[in-house]
Amino acid sequence: MRKYLVLAALLACTAEAQNRSGLEFASEEIRRLQASDAENPGMLWVDQGAKLFAQKCASCHISMKGVATRYPAVENGRIVTLEAKVRHKEAFAYESDELLALTAYIANQSRGMPIKVNPPAEKLDIGRKAYYSRRGQMNLACAHCHEQNWGKHLGAETLSQGQPNGYPAYRLEWQKMGSLERRIRACMFGLHAELPPYGSDTMLELELFLVWRANGLPIETPAVRR
Numbered sequence: 001m002r003k004y005l006v007l008a009a010l011l012a013c014t015a016e017a018q019n020r021s022g023l024e025f026a027s028e029e030i031r032r033l034q035a036s037d038a039e040n041p042g043m044l045w046v047d048q049g050a051k052l053f054a055q056k057c058a059s060c061h062i063s064m065k066g067v068a069t070r071y072p073a074v075e076n077g078r079i080v081t082l083e084a085k086v087r088h089k090e091a092f093a094y095e096s097d098e099l100l101a102l103t104a105y106i107a108n109q110s111r112g113m114p115i116k117v118n119p120p121a122e123k124l125d126i127g128r129k130a131y132y133s134r135r136g137q138m139n140l141a142c143a144h145c146h147e148q149n150w151g152k153h154l155g156a157e158t159l160s161q162g163q164p165n166g167y168p169a170y171r172l173e174w175q176k177m178g179s180l181e182r183r184i185r186a187c188m189f190g191l192h193a194e195l196p197p198y199g200s201d202t203m204l205e206l207e208l209f210l211v212w213r214a215n216g217l218p219i220e221t222p223a224v225r226r
């Protein structure tokens with residue numbers, strides 16, 4: 001009996017240690033781009049974010065180091081993403097270059113630092129349920145691809161664990177930077193599922209669960225993806 005308990009504990013540990021960044025599943029070309037600040041196209045947004053920050057935010061804020069590791073947070077019962085905080089004085093439009101640039105600049109200051117969120121269980125459970133629910137005409141859940149089949153090929157892609165630690169990220173297909181929400185929407189679109197509006201509770205709950213699941217993974221913003 002004891003033997004099995006030890007085995008179960010070991011398995012639980014390996015499951016935890018098995019969190020892998022999407023970077024590990026990316027092509028050599030993409031890994032090379034992401035590794036070099038001179039070549040990473042996402043750095044253009046980070047640089048733009050630094051300028052905007054100096055103009056609009058530096059009167060109240062100095063360093064944002066480590067801040068990105070703590071978001072999404074739950075404040076007064078509401079899920080607050082890093083993007084929501086970036087918009088707390090000026091309501092930049094979702095997916096606007098300004099919002100992406102400022103968010104990327106702030107997240108980049110935590111590059112290499114592990115994600116560390118600790119949301120209340122009741123919020124997490126709603127996101128977890130969404131993650132394991134089948135959706136769309138394809139009738140698949142996020143977990144079908146990103147938990148049960150990572151490492152396998154889907155057309156030209158290699159399925160990763162669908163981790164959020166590189167966002168906002170530069171996607172070659174978009175030819176620009178995009179948010180985690182945009183990436184999730186692309187997956188939902190692929191499933192022919194209904195797309196919840198930007199900033200909606202459904203999206204926030206799913207994001208919260210994704211980031212909690214990624215606890216311990218280092219932030220990579222700006223990641224480069226296919």
Ligand code: HEC
Binds near residue numbers: 056060
């Ligand atoms: C007038 C002062 C002021 C300005 C200007 C301002 N902020 Fe803030 N900001 C605050 C205060 C006060 C807090 C802490 C309270 C809160 O979290 O809302 C804060 C919190 C934050 C946080 C969360 C920090 C943390 O440690 O969790 C972020 C991120 C942030 N602001 C981003 C920005 C950005 C980006 C801009 C510019 C577009 C900006 N702020 C402009 C006053 C300001």
Ligand code: HEC
Binds near residue numbers: 187225
């Ligand atoms: C049919 C399979 C499939 C399903 C189901 C699916 N995705 Fe994806 N997802 C992909 C593919 C393909 C990619 C791009 C390659 C990769 O990173 O896996 C991707 C990428 C991602 C990424 C970006 C990972 C990175 O490192 O850039 C995230 C985050 C993500 N998915 C979240 C989700 C969420 C949340 C759901 C559920 C709403 C979901 N996915 C459902 C196929 C799927």
